[in-house]
Amino acid sequence: MSLSTSLITSMLKTLFLICIILQVDASSSEFGTIDSFIDCLPRHPNNASNSITKAIYTPQNASFLSILHAHVRNLRFNTSSTKKPLAIVTPLEVSHVQATIICAKTHGLEMRIRSGGHDFEGLSYVSSNPFILLDLFNLRSINIDLASDTAWVQSGATLGELYYNIANVSNTHAFPAGVCPSVGIGGHFTGGGYGNMLRKFGLTIDNIVDAQVVDVNGMILNRKTMGEDLFWAIRGGGAASFCVVLAWKIRLVHIPEIVTTFVLNKTLEEGGNDTFYQWQYIAPNLTPNLFIRTEVSVQPLDGETSNKTVHFMFIALYLGRSNALVQLLNKNFPSLGLKKEVCIEQRWVESTIFFYGLPMNSSLEVLLDRAPPLGLTYDKHKSDYVKKPIPKMGLEKLWKKMLEVENVVMQFNPYGGKMSQISETKTPFPHRRGNLFKIQYLSYWKENSVEITRRNIQGVKEIYSLMTSYVSKNPREAFLNYRDIDIGTNANNSSAFALDFFKGNLEKLLKVKAKVDPSNFFRYEQSIPVLSSK
Numbered sequence: 001m002s003l004s005t006s007l008i009t010s011m012l013k014t015l016f017l018i019c020i021i022l023q024v025d026a027s028s029s030e031f032g033t034i035d036s037f038i039d040c041l042p043r044h045p046n047n048a049s050n051s052i053t054k055a056i057y058t059p060q061n062a063s064f065l066s067i068l069h070a071h072v073r074n075l076r077f078n079t080s081s082t083k084k085p086l087a088i089v090t091p092l093e094v095s096h097v098q099a100t101i102i103c104a105k106t107h108g109l110e111m112r113i114r115s116g117g118h119d120f121e122g123l124s125y126v127s128s129n130p131f132i133l134l135d136l137f138n139l140r141s142i143n144i145d146l147a148s149d150t151a152w153v154q155s156g157a158t159l160g161e162l163y164y165n166i167a168n169v170s171n172t173h174a175f176p177a178g179v180c181p182s183v184g185i186g187g188h189f190t191g192g193g194y195g196n197m198l199r200k201f202g203l204t205i206d207n208i209v210d211a212q213v214v215d216v217n218g219m220i221l222n223r224k225t226m227g228e229d230l231f232w233a234i235r236g237g238g239a240a241s242f243c244v245v246l247a248w249k250i251r252l253v254h255i256p257e258i259v260t261t262f263v264l265n266k267t268l269e270e271g272g273n274d275t276f277y278q279w280q281y282i283a284p285n286l287t288p289n290l291f292i293r294t295e296v297s298v299q300p301l302d303g304e305t306s307n308k309t310v311h312f313m314f315i316a317l318y319l320g321r322s323n324a325l326v327q328l329l330n331k332n333f334p335s336l337g338l339k340k341e342v343c344i345e346q347r348w349v350e351s352t353i354f355f356y357g358l359p360m361n362s363s364l365e366v367l368l369d370r371a372p373p374l375g376l377t378y379d380k381h382k383s384d385y386v387k388k389p390i391p392k393m394g395l396e397k398l399w400k401k402m403l404e405v406e407n408v409v410m411q412f413n414p415y416g417g418k419m420s421q422i423s424e425t426k427t428p429f430p431h432r433r434g435n436l437f438k439i440q441y442l443s444y445w446k447e448n449s450v451e452i453t454r455r456n457i458q459g460v461k462e463i464y465s466l467m468t469s470y471v472s473k474n475p476r477e478a479f480l481n482y483r484d485i486d487i488g489t490n491a492n493n494s495s496a497f498a499l500d501f502f503k504g505n506l507e508k509l510l511k512v513k514a515k516v517d518p519s520n521f522f523r524y525e526q527s528i529p530v531l532s533s534k
Contacts, residue, residue, distance in 0.1 A: 033086075033107050033108065033109060033130075034058070034086040034087055034109070034130075034132075036107050037086075037087065037103050037104060037107045037109055037132065038056060038058070038087060040099075040102075040103035040106060040107065041053075041056065041089070041096075041099050041100065041103050042099075044095070044098065044099035044102060044103065051092060051093065051096075052089075052091075052092075052095075052096045052099055054092065055089055055090045055091055055092050055096055055138070056087060056088075056089055057087065057088040057089075057090070058086070058087045058088075059084065059086075064088065067088055067090065067135070068084065068085070068088060068125070068133070070117075070137075070370075071114060071116060071117030071125070071135065071137060071184075071370075072117055072122070072125065072376075073116070073117045073118045073119075073182075073372060073376065074119070074120060074121075074122060074376075074377075074378065074379055075376055075377060075378045075379075075448070076122070076378050076379070076380075076453065077121075077122030077125070077126050078376075082122075082126060083126060083127065083128060085112070085125070085127075085131050085132050085133040086109070086130055086131065086132055087132045087133070088132070088133045088135055089132065089133070089134050089135070090135045090136075090137065090138050091134070091136065091138060091139055092138050094139075094214070094220065094246055097134065097136075097139075097214050097244055097246060098214055098218040098220070099218075100132070100134050101134075101214055101216065101218050101244065101521075102217075102218040104132055104521075105216065105519075105521050109130065109131065109132050110127055110129050110130065110131040110132070110523070111131060111132050111133075111134055111521070111522075112124055112125055112126070112127055112131055112132075112133050112134065112524060113134050113136070113186070113240050113244055113522075114133060114134070114135045114136065114137075114184075114186075115135075115136045115137065115155045115156050115184030115185060115186030115187050116137075116158055116182060116183050116184020116185070116186070116187065116188070116370075117184065118180070118182070118183045118184060118187065118188070119187065119483055120379065120380070120381045120482060120483040120484070121483040121484065121485045121525075123483060123485075123524045123525055123526065124187065124240070124524075127524070134244065136154075136155050136156035136184075136186055136244075137156045137184075137370070138156060139154040139155060139156040139246060139247075140154050140156040140157040140158075140161065141153075141154045141157070141247075142154070142157055142161060142162055142165045144165060144166060144169055144252070146169060146170060146173065146252075149173070149251060149252045149253075149254075150209065150249055150250065150251055150252060151165075151166070151175075151249070151250050151252060152247050152248070152249050152250075153185050153247060153248050153249075153250060154185070154246060154247045155184070155185050155186030155189075155244075155245050155246060155247060155248070156184065156185070156186065157184070157185045158181060158182055158183060158184055158185065158370055159177050159178055159180065159181050159182075159183045159185065159188065160181025160182060160352075160366075160367030160368060160369065160370075161367065161368055162175060162177070162185065163175070163181065163349055163352050163367055164349070164364060164365075164367040164368055166252065166349070167347070167348075167349035167364065171257045171347055171348070171349075172254055172255060172256070172257050173252045173253070173254065173255070174197065174252065174253055174254075174255045174348045174349075175204075175207065175250055175252055175253065176194075176195055176197040176198060176200070176201040176202065176203070176204065176206075176207060176253060177189075177193050177194075177195045177204050178193050178194065178195045179195055179196060179352060179355045179356050180356060180372070181352065181353075181356060181366070181367045181369070181373065182369065182370055182371060182372045182373070185248065186239075186245060187240075187481070188204065188481065189204045189205065189208065189235075189245075189248055190205075190234055190235070190236070190237075190238055190239040190240070190245060191236065191238055191429075191479075191480040191481035192204065192205050192235075192236040192427070192428075192429035192479070192480060192481065193205075193481060194413070196291040196293065196317040196351075196355055197253070197255075197291065197317070197319070198291070198413075198415075198417075198418065198419060199288040199289075199290070199291050199414065199415070199416055199417030199418060199419060200253075200288040200289055200291075200319060200417060200418060201253045201418060202418045202419065202422060203236075203419075203427075203429060204250075205235035205236045205427050205429060206418075206422060206426075206427070207250055207251045207253065208235055208248050208249065208250055208251070209223075209249050209250070209251050210222055210223045210248075210249035211223060211226075211231065211234060211245055211247065211248050211249065212245070212246045212247045213226060213230075213234065213239070213242075213243040213244060213245050213246060214243060214244045214246060215242075215243045215516060215517075216243065216516065216517045216519065216521050216522065220246070221243075226243075229508075229511075229512050229515070230242060230243070230512060230516055232427065232428065232508075232512075233428060233508075233509055233512040233513075235427045235428070235429075236427040236428035236429030236480070237427075237428035237429075237502065237505070237509050237512075237528065238480055238526075238527065238528070240522060240524060240527060241509075241513060241517070241522055241523070241527040241528040242512065242513060242516050242517055242522055242528070243516070243517075243522065244522075255319055255348050256319055256320060256321075257347070258321060258345050258346065258347065259317060259318060259319050259320070259345070259346065259347070259348050259351050260316075260317075260318040260320060260321060260322045260325050260343050260344065260345050260346075261315075261316060261317055261318070261343070261344050261346065261351050261354050261355065262314075262315070262316050262325075262338065262342050262343045262344065263313060263314070263315045263316075263342070264313075264314045264336060264337065264338065264342060265311065265312065265313050265314075266311075266312045266314075267299075267301070267309045267310065267311055267312070268309050268310045268399060269301075269309060271335070272310065272311070272312035273310075273392070273395055273396070273399065274335060275312065275314075275335045275336060276294055276296070276312055276395065276412075277389070277390075277392055277395060278333065278335055279292065279294055279314070279333075279336075279412075279414075280386075280389040280390065280436060280437070281389055282332060282333045283414035283416075283437070284414045284415050284416035284417075284436045284437060285416055286328070286332060286333075286416075287328065287417075288416070288417030288418055289318060289319040289320055290316065290317075290318045290319075290325070290328070291316060291317050291318075291413075291414065292314055292315070292316040292414060293314070293315050293316070293411060293412065293413050293414070294312060294313070294314055294315075294411075294412040295312075295313040295315065295409060295410070295411050295412075296310060296311070296312055296313075296399075296402070296409070296410045296411075296412070297310075297311050297313075297402075297408075297409045297410075298310060298311070298402050298403055298406045298407070298408075299311040308403055308406065309403075310399045310402055310403060314336060315355065317351055317355060321345060322340055322343035322344075322345055323340070325338070325343060326338055326339070326340050326343065344360070349364060349367075350364075352367070353366065353367070356373065356374075357374065358373055358374075377444040377445060377446060378444070378445050378446070378447075378448070378453060378456075379442060379443060379444045379445075380442070380443050380456060380457045380460050381440060381441065381442045381460075381482050381483070381484060382440075382441040382442075382460055382461075382464045382478075382482065382484050382486070383438065383439060383440055383441070383478050383479040383482040383484065384438070384439040384441075384464070384467060384471040384472065384476070384477070384478070385431050385435045385437075385438050385439070385471060385472045385477040385478075385479075386435065386436050386437050386438075386439060386470065386471050386472070387434050387435055387436060387471075387472055388436070388470075389436065390470045391470075394469070394470050397466060398463070398466060398467070401462065401463055401466050402463065405458075405459035405462055405463065406459070407443050407444075407445065407455075407456050407459060408441060408442070408443050408456075408459045408460055408463050409441075409442050409443070409444075410439060410440070410441055410442075410463070411439065411440040411442070412437050412438075412439055413437055413438045413439075413440070414436070414437045415435045415436060415437055415438065416436075419432055419433070419435070420432065420433045420434075421433075424503070424504075424505070425504070425505060428502050428505045428508075428509055429480075429502075429505075430477075430502060430503040430504065430505050431477055431479070435472075438479060439467070439471070440479075440482060441460050441463055441464055442460070443456040443457070443459060443460050461486070475499040475500045475503065476500060477500055477501075477503065478500040478501055479501075480501045480502075483526070485525065485526070487500050487501075487526075488500075488526075489525040489526055490523075490525065490526065490527060490528075490529040491525075493529050493530070493531060494529070495510060495528070495529050495531060497526065498526070498528065509528050510528060510529075510531055512528075513528040513529070513530055514530055514531070517530070518530060
């Protein structure tokens with residue numbers, strides 16, 4: 001027997017009212033929680049001055065969106081539909097970080113931690129769950145002690161600010177980190193940041209001697225009080241899984257007063273494929289003083305927009321003078337065709353500007369610009385490690401595929417040198433001896449188009465898939481700092497995805513996590529999970 005129309009109508013009205021009530025209840029609960037969180041912050045014992053009220057932003061605040069968007073570096077995560085935090089806390093002092101952790105934990109709120117915002121998947125400032133954002137950009141002091149060759153750097157500082165401050169006191173000191181000046185210290189350091197001096201001095205984490213952190217209980221700890229296990233974990237294991245790092249004590253390195261850089265460009269038609277093929281064998285085995293990155297892209301042929309070719313850019317930093325560099329490469333890598341005229345001798349700090357692609361006459365103050373100097377884009381990134389040279393047949397397939405998808409760039413970064421001398425268990429970062437080079441796959445675009453976004457992301461995935469036969473296996477290794485959600489997440493408390501990042505070091509990371517954060521407060525989609533005793 002069928003129901004009457006009036007009865008059906010009555011039932012639908014009732015269901016509709018129930019849904020409205022549930023939505024109101026959920027909303028009230030959510031905002032009740034955030035109100036309780038905000039009320040909690042100034043009552044934290046260490047906040048007697050109540051100065052934290054100046055560091056809190058809610059959606060009702062006129063500056064909320066500008067604060068949120070100020071450090072979003074991937075436009076894919078800066079849309080009207082991107083879920084926003086319930087509140088942003090921008091600590092002005094250490095006690096504000098303590099209060100934020102304690103109050104978020106007390107009121108059951110998820111917390112994301114951001115320093116520079118160069119998170120390729122937005123995981124440091126986006127969540128599908130209700131969350132608050134702890135943005136460290138105000139904590140950016142840099143204190144250099146040349147007498148001990150060390151410096152304390154707060155996590156909210158940028159690489160550019162660090163390089164600028166070092167150059168202000170010395171032309172013969174440096175720090176081996178990345179080439180993008182607007183990258184935040186916090187995330188870059190803890191993931192195992194690298195730059196064009198990694199073959200000489202290793203990674204950021206290989207030159208960290210102490211740290212100041214706030215743990216899940218709001219305690220301020222240093223290397224001695226946190227213990228060696230946690231200190232090990234935050235140097236390459238992703239500190240956002242374990243604590244909030246306030247500052248790092250780094251060891252500065254000694255470099256010549258004058259270094260040399262160059263850029264050489266070749267196309268397929270100019271023998272670029274043969275030169276790159278040889279680069280695979282030569283670049284990882286040259287003196288550690290020399291780093292030659294190869295960037296491969298698709299560009300117009302002879303200025304024509306209709307015909308495309310594969311373009312090879314060889315960009316280098318040499319910790320020495322140009323005469324010695326030309327002599328070295330003409331002997332060991334003659335097909336590159338290096339001539340002294342293309343070499344640029346400069347101070348190390350000037351080489352950081354050159355390597356990023358900024359004009360040579362740029363003022364050093366450009367390093368202090370916290371916004372990316374080359375502007376914001378939509379982008380997608382992936383990574384790989386290569387242990388054996390890619391055969392010529394494989395390269396031919398790769399270049400053909402790149403011409404097909406067009407808007408994908410590949411960066412090849414040579415290893416060897418210092419990277420082969422450090423045990424893969426010394427830090428959580430395991431990608432050491434046995435790797436010839438690392439690959440970054442990237443695609444940038446400016447257009448806010450669903451179709452263009454889909455096509456460019458698909459292009460990166462197709463190139464990545466084609467490379468399967470030529471890269472590391474079991475696991476297919478990946479670089480933690482090149483965030484790539486395709487690798488997997490810790491949904492259902494899984495840690496399988498993390499083998500790609502940490503290999504055999506994952507087991508120790510799981511033990512450290514269970515010890516220092518058993519409630520799994522510090523979490524995001526690719527954080528180290530807390531596994532059951534089983």
